[in-house]
Amino acid sequence: MTADLLALLRITSRTVKNSFFKAGSRGAIRGAVLALIGFLFLFGAYRGLGRVLAAFMNIPGVGSVLIEKLLAMVFLTFLFMLLFSNIIISIATYYLSDDMSLQLSLPVNRRALFLSRFSKVTINSSWMVFFMGLPIFAAYAAVLKSGLAGFLASFAALGLFLLIVSSLGVTLTVLMMRIFPAKRIRDFFVFLSVAVVCALLVFIRLLQPEKLTNPNEQMIFKDFLASLQAPSAPYLPSFWASQAVFGFLSGAYFNALKYLGFLAAAAGVSFTLMLSVSGDIFLRGWWNSAENQLMRYRKKFFDRIDYRKYLGRLAPAVREMVIKDVLVFIRDSTQWPQLMIIVAINIIYVANISMIDLSKLPAGYSIIIKDVLFLVIMGFAGFVIASIAARFVFSSISIEGKSFWVVRMAPMTPGEFLKEKFWINFWPLLFLSEILVILSAIFVKIDIITGIISAVMGLFFSVCLTAMGIGMGAIFPKFDAANTAEIATSYGGILYMIFAIGYIGVSEFLLAYPMHLYYTRGIYLFAGTESLLWACLAVLAFLLVQAAAFALPMLRGKKALERLEL
Amino acid sequence: MIELKNLVKKYGKFTAVENLSITVKKGEIFGFLGPNGAGKTTTIKIMTGLLKPTSGEALVGGFDIQKDPVSVKKIIGFIPDRPYIYEKLTGKEFLDFIAGVFKLDKTSSKRKAAELLALFEIDKWGDELIESYSHGMKQKLVMASNILHDPEIYIIDEPMVGLDPKSAKIVREMFLDLKKAGKTLFISTHSLEIVESLCDTIGIIQNAGLIAKGSMEELRASSKSGSRNLEDIFLSLTGAPDLAGVLNYISGEK
Numbered sequence: 001m002t003a004d005l006l007a008l009l010r011i012t013s014r015t016v017k018n019s020f021f022k023a024g025s026r027g028a029i030r031g032a033v034l035a036l037i038g039f040l041f042l043f044g045a046y047r048g049l050g051r052v053l054a055a056f057m058n059i060p061g062v063g064s065v066l067i068e069k070l071l072a073m074v075f076l077t078f079l080f081m082l083l084f085s086n087i088i089i090s091i092a093t094y095y096l097s098d099d100m101s102l103q104l105s106l107p108v109n110r111r112a113l114f115l116s117r118f119s120k121v122t123i124n125s126s127w128m129v130f131f132m133g134l135p136i137f138a139a140y141a142a143v144l145k146s147g148l149a150g151f152l153a154s155f156a157a158l159g160l161f162l163l164i165v166s167s168l169g170v171t172l173t174v175l176m177m178r179i180f181p182a183k184r185i186r187d188f189f190v191f192l193s194v195a196v197v198c199a200l201l202v203f204i205r206l207l208q209p210e211k212l213t214n215p216n217e218q219m220i221f222k223d224f225l226a227s228l229q230a231p232s233a234p235y236l237p238s239f240w241a242s243q244a245v246f247g248f249l250s251g252a253y254f255n256a257l258k259y260l261g262f263l264a265a266a267a268g269v270s271f272t273l274m275l276s277v278s279g280d281i282f283l284r285g286w287w288n289s290a291e292n293q294l295m296r297y298r299k300k301f302f303d304r305i306d307y308r309k310y311l312g313r314l315a316p317a318v319r320e321m322v323i324k325d326v327l328v329f330i331r332d333s334t335q336w337p338q339l340m341i342i343v344a345i346n347i348i349y350v351a352n353i354s355m356i357d358l359s360k361l362p363a364g365y366s367i368i369i370k371d372v373l374f375l376v377i378m379g380f381a382g383f384v385i386a387s388i389a390a391r392f393v394f395s396s397i398s399i400e401g402k403s404f405w406v407v408r409m410a411p412m413t414p415g416e417f418l419k420e421k422f423w424i425n426f427w428p429l430l431f432l433s434e435i436l437v438i439l440s441a442i443f444v445k446i447d448i449i450t451g452i453i454s455a456v457m458g459l460f461f462s463v464c465l466t467a468m469g470i471g472m473g474a475i476f477p478k479f480d481a482a483n484t485a486e487i488a489t490s491y492g493g494i495l496y497m498i499f500a501i502g503y504i505g506v507s508e509f510l511l512a513y514p515m516h517l518y519y520t521r522g523i524y525l526f527a528g529t530e531s532l533l534w535a536c537l538a539v540l541a542f543l544l545v546q547a548a549a550f551a552l553p554m555l556r557g558k559k560a561l562e563r564l565e566l
Numbered sequence: 567m568i569e570l571k572n573l574v575k576k577y578g579k580f581t582a583v584e585n586l587s588i589t590v591k592k593g594e595i596f597g598f599l600g601p602n603g604a605g606k607t608t609t610i611k612i613m614t615g616l617l618k619p620t621s622g623e624a625l626v627g628g629f630d631i632q633k634d635p636v637s638v639k640k641i642i643g644f645i646p647d648r649p650y651i652y653e654k655l656t657g658k659e660f661l662d663f664i665a666g667v668f669k670l671d672k673t674s675s676k677r678k679a680a681e682l683l684a685l686f687e688i689d690k691w692g693d694e695l696i697e698s699y700s701h702g703m704k705q706k707l708v709m710a711s712n713i714l715h716d717p718e719i720y721i722i723d724e725p726m727v728g729l730d731p732k733s734a735k736i737v738r739e740m741f742l743d744l745k746k747a748g749k750t751l752f753i754s755t756h757s758l759e760i761v762e763s764l765c766d767t768i769g770i771i772q773n774a775g776l777i778a779k780g781s782m783e784e785l786r787a788s789s790k791s792g793s794r795n796l797e798d799i800f801l802s803l804t805g806a807p808d809l810a811g812v813l814n815y816i817s818g819e820k
Contacts, residue, residue, distance in 0.1 A: 297656065308666075316669045320662075320667050323663070323666075324659075327654065331695070403651050409614065409615075410639065410667045411636050411640040412667070413635075565617045566616045
């Protein structure tokens with residue numbers, strides 16, 4: 001069995017090696033950029049979490065309890081996320097993978113085949129959580145003044161935790177696949193996993209962690225944490241892992257080793273359980289999924305709408321592309337979770353904004369605060385719009401996938417194709433951004449002029465972030481992506497987010513001075529010619545930036561599509 | 567109708583197509599033959615604008631595919647070897663999509679789409695999502711979508727892959743009907759029988775370059791082996807396999 005397992009693992013390692021070397025110098029540059037971004041992210045997470053933990057530790061009496069509870073919550077979140085991602089990746093790896101038929105036909109040990117795929121599932125589903133362990137454990141180690149040994153021992157606990165969840169995820173998948181067809185299960189769990197993540201996001205936001213900084217709220221939060229039973233559930237591996245890690249980092253080694261023992265035993269049991277389903281149960285499930293690939297399609301409400309009647313004014317080619325995009329979006333259930341993300345991001349945004357109360361601000365600071373607040377709100381709204389655009393707008397070219405040749409063979413120019421993609425993405429984004437801006441204006445009670453300026457900025461943001469998404473999506477297409485989330489987190493997707501944030505930052509910087517002049521008009525009746533000149537130049541520069549942010553990516557995107565070879 | 571002039575395509579140091587020149591007249595069926603990896607699909611992709619040539623020109627219907635791709639796309643139909651199409655559309659919706667993109671009359675295109683689905687015997691699957699189609703059914707749907715917009719020139723890469731014998735016969739008859747209607751067909755295939763029975767002109771490509779071109783009669787005349795059938799001519803030009811070696815290997819002899 002070992003020889004078979006090694007032979008199968010060698011296929012994976014060679015695939016990775018070949019794709020790495022095939023990428024050449026361009027791939028190396030991309031890898032270096034991604035590594036740098038990854039490092040900056042992990043470092044930022046370390047610094048941010050370190051500050052939060054330090055603030056918690058400063059609360060007399062409960063600081064240590066709070067950060068212990070927080071770690072338990074982190075592991076609980078990991079548990080759910082990992083369980084669902086393991087199931088989704090297991091279905092793809094065991095049941096929907098093209099090379100499974102070939103490998104099943106080979107005279108290799110079936111358990112070796114199963115385990116080679118298990119290693120794939122575990123690595124693909126767990127690597128992010130493993131790397132997130134670095135800043136989290138490092139921040140805890142810094143706050144709890146733990147040594148390197150405690151930090152390294154924490155990874156043993158994390159490793160066992162990952163193994164338990166992965167084994168359970170694969171076991172659950174095999175059992176479910178014995179009953180259900182593959183395509184339905186994957187769609188269902190993609191949806192469910194993001195729903196759970198969104199619920200957790202909203203839940204965490206609704207905890208209002210900022211109240212921790214207010215001494216009056218501490219008792220309420222403490223009561224709340226005490227009432228929060230789930231993270232303290234002593235029978236979940238997430239709790240054992242958090243206890244083991246916290247024990248290693250805080251010097252409670254006996255406790256740490258006790259829970260490490262629990263984790264090791266659970267890992268052994270779950271791994272054995274998984275091996276027990278790796279034989280006939282797995283094979284029967286695989287046959288079941290293969291037989292269920294030809295499912296009949298049942299027409300739904302959206303199929304009965306006559307889209308051509310409502311889109312009659314559009315040019316025929318554009319109209320057909322719009323209808324195709326709408327139908328594909330509705331029917332591809334892997335896209336629905338994206339909607340859930342939008343809902344979650346918006347709830348969090350609105351919840352944050354609604355908590356800002358200008359009436360509680362000291363009167364003397366109102367002008368400065370208004371100045372800053374305008375920039376903060378627009379920056380926040382811009383970031384939310386950019387995050388949504390990364391998911392939907394940037395991915396809208398790549399989502400054509402291997403069918404992109406159909407577009408290339410249609411009698412339309414790349415420019416016309418990009419225009420269609422621009423308009424179909426622009427209107428929903430504009431609608432969303434204006435809602436965000438208007439809600440912000442209402443909650444924060446800003447004056448009407450600032451409100452109008454915010455709405456206009458929302459319009460500019462929508463136009464430019466859509467253009468940047470479409471243009472960069474054409475420059476960095478990823479037609480082989482398995483799902484939209486993979487497109488948004490690709491090299492191009494990350495670059496898009498960096499450029500989008502840069503654009504928002506520059507736009508805000510250029511409007512800061514004119515807005516400052518507007519807020520100080522009551523104090524200094526006349527701003528002075530020089531100040532006004534500077535303000536006009538700033539507005540002019542702002543408009544030039546908008547024009548460039550719209551035109552450059554669209555033109556570069558068009559050129560990239562013209563050059564694109566399939 | 568199709569004119570390839572000194573076409574060259576290089577991928578780094580590797581040359582996929584070397585100085586290829588082919589002319590196909592209006593109403594002609596041109597068979598493009600060659601071993602695997604000879605450069606057939608690369609040539610077709612250049613003709614359809616999916617790849618850019620390193621040098622040379624590809625004129626289709628009098629238009630340069632590089633300079634005026636939209637004019638070319640209006641008059642060509644392309645059937646690729648791997649029919650990737652929108653999996654989340656139904657067969658009928660895909661045909662509606664093509665009809666709309668090519669600005670066809672709604673009523674007549676609906677009628678024609680239904681006829682084509684019936685002709686290719688996929689009418690029962692018309693309302694099913696394409697993701698549930700087999701390779702052959704997708705191939706037939708792509709063919710139907712091309713006939714639907716009635717192009718002047720058909721560029722076809724491996725038309726028979728995945729087709730059952732009945733469908734293959736329908737396709738063969740369809741090619742002859744298209745020729746009778748004055749359409750030009752450029753067919754890349756490994757099916758020598760198709761080429762021999764249908765094509766007016768045959769081009770054989772090997773190692774990125776054209777090694778023979780002419781009608782079946784011209785190829786026979788130029789064949790050193792004096793062979794009458796295309797298989798022998800093809801093998802004499804591209805190199806016959808070492809059958810004795812294969813047999814020896816299978817029987818275990820050295």
